[in-house]
Amino acid sequence: MFLDPIDFASMYKKHKSSTIFKGKKSEDWDKKSKEMAPRMQKSSYVEDFISRMDISEDDTVLDIGCGPGTLAIPLAKMVKEVVAIDFSAQMLQELQAYAKREGITNIKTHLIGWDDDWSHLPQVDIAVASRSMEVIDIEKALQKMSSQAKKASYLTYKTGGSFVDMEILDFIGKKIITKPDFWYIPLLLYKDGYFPYIDYIPTKDGSVKYSSAEEFVTSLIWSIGSLDEIQQQKAREYYKLHVKENNAPKPSMWAFIAWSSHKQEMIGCKLSSYN
Known part of the structure; x- marks a missing residue:
């Protein structure tokens, strides 16, 4: 294939290491959990994400970087079981409290992240990673995600290379090295034999x-x-x-990327429409 000579995985790592946007530690998310949970749990982004998925009531779902249950809770109401993992203990506590309020009992939680051992996790039908792929080794993360799901995987990744509006950064005079944009992901998936589907979700992150x-x-x-x-x-x-x-806030744009677990097979996704 014409992409074979290009090492996108190494390019991503080099780009990621140089950016001003560094990954947060588990204790950082622990401190932010109570503040962030309410708006993350009630964001219109949830419906936009789930409406693009092909799911059934018999499916099992792995939610990677589940946070306070943003997707895990509504998905649990639609599928057989959700396995929710996160490296923030406080975020998992917010999820468990949310599940109790909603009367949800079909979620199993695990305190682990992208870089931990997943061998004890069950195989699932569908894997999701909602705004949680700020990892150092994107190729390894995608391979772990793909191997965990029997049917399909769905993720979102910030577009534009910045978590802060560039207009704001220009105004305050803050020069940055942008983070890797989402295009690394479909390129790496395609090189690995998958046919990724790409869409976009604009969001104002609920009630910020x-x-x-x-x-x-x-x-x-x-x-x-x-x-x-x-x-x-x-x-x-x-x-x-x-x-x-x-x-x-101005809308943020998230790339929605989906692929079938079966290489060389197209995935069925619902087309979106937004203003």
Whole structure:
């Protein structure tokens, strides 16, 4: 194949190591779990993701990086069983509390992440990874995901190479090295013999609100890692000019990528329509 001489896996690793956007540790997500859980659990993104899947009530699902149950809970209402894994203990506690409120009993949780041993996990019909693939070795992650699912896999990955709107970064004078964009994923899948399907999900992440300029600055630092004093002051100025009165984030665009577990086979997905 014409792609064979190109080592996309190594290109991704090199790009990932150079970007300003570094992966968060489990304790980082532990601290954010209570704050993030309500809006993640009620986001319209959930329906957009699930509506693109081909699932049945007899299916079993592996939810990788499940967070507070964003997909695991609604999927559990539609399928036989969900196996939910995450490396944040607090996120799993939020999921378990959410499941109890919803009367869900067909979810099994495991405190493990992408780099851990999955040999004790059961084979499932479908694997999903919703906004959870910020990994160092994307090729290994995709292979683990594919090998776990008997029917199909579905994931989402941020487009554009930045978790922060470039307009904001330009305004505050923050120069960044973008993170790897989603195109590495379909290229690696195609090289491995799969025919990936690609769609897009725009989202404003539910009810994200900033009650003050300081909260806005804190959110930027969470995503970027650091801002100097001048950049923080410019961020406060941006908040007053563009966020305070129109307190809603611009839509983020997520690439939705799906593939059949059977190589050289097309996957059945539902076509989307959005404004």
